[in-house]
Amino acid sequence: NAGVTQTPKFRVLKTGQSMTLLCAQDMNHEYMYWYRQDPGMGLRLIHYSVGEGTTAKGEVPDGYNVSRLKKQNFLLGLESAAPSQTSVYFCASTPGGTFIRFFGPGTRLTVL
Amino acid sequence: ELKVEQNPLFLSMQEGKNYTIYCNYSTTSDRLYWYRQDPGKSLESLFVLLSNGAVKQEGRLMASLDTKARLSTLHITAAVHDLSATYFCAVDNTKTSYDKVIFGPGTSLSVIP
Secondary structure, eight states: OOOEEEEOSEEEEOTTOOEEEEEEESSOOSEEEEEEEOTTSOEEEEEEESSTTOOEEOSSOTTEEEEOSSTTEEEEEESSOOGGGOEEEEEEEEOSTTOOOEEOOOEEEEEO | OOOEEEEOSEEEEETTOOEEEEEEESSOOSEEEEEEEOTTSOEEEEEEEOSTTOEEEETTEEEEEETTTTEEEEEEOSOOGGGOEEEEEEEEOSSSGGGTOEEOOOEEEEEEO
């Protein structure tokens, strides 16, 4: 099993550009999450999904959109990137139960 | 609102020494998690603690939970360099925790030979 994978690993954007981050998991997990990690702030939840076709807002959803058309994929979109969105983005999934998160390798995004 | 604090935020310790990382949280919690993150890497689950008095151990790490004090500890015994990483605790306070897990700021541990 590959576990949780993320594409791309690195990206540099200019202010106002758009992009989509892809998260894929092959563990048949129901729940998927997008977090951002900033120095000294731990991880903050952006959006999450409790199943195919469903999404919901987390702590810091502004400026991001998500979609989960297939159970194994969870996409995070930035429509008009801003420097404040410079961060490391982690995708995670969980089967439920104890809700232990399985994290992807991360995407390092820089917005100039 | 659930808040999670960790102490210390930075820890430098010598190999062979013992130390404890503390995780305090502000409201009643059903579950507490500990994760490890190596520099430039992703997060890896270490422990999940499900009830008051729970204790989990793996290798040189031992985690415990006191729900009455709203406190979890991660104890490091005879530290080795390989334990150098950032350790996060995360807490949830609902039965359906998919959206309510709050992460602490992390404790950056450096073990010096």
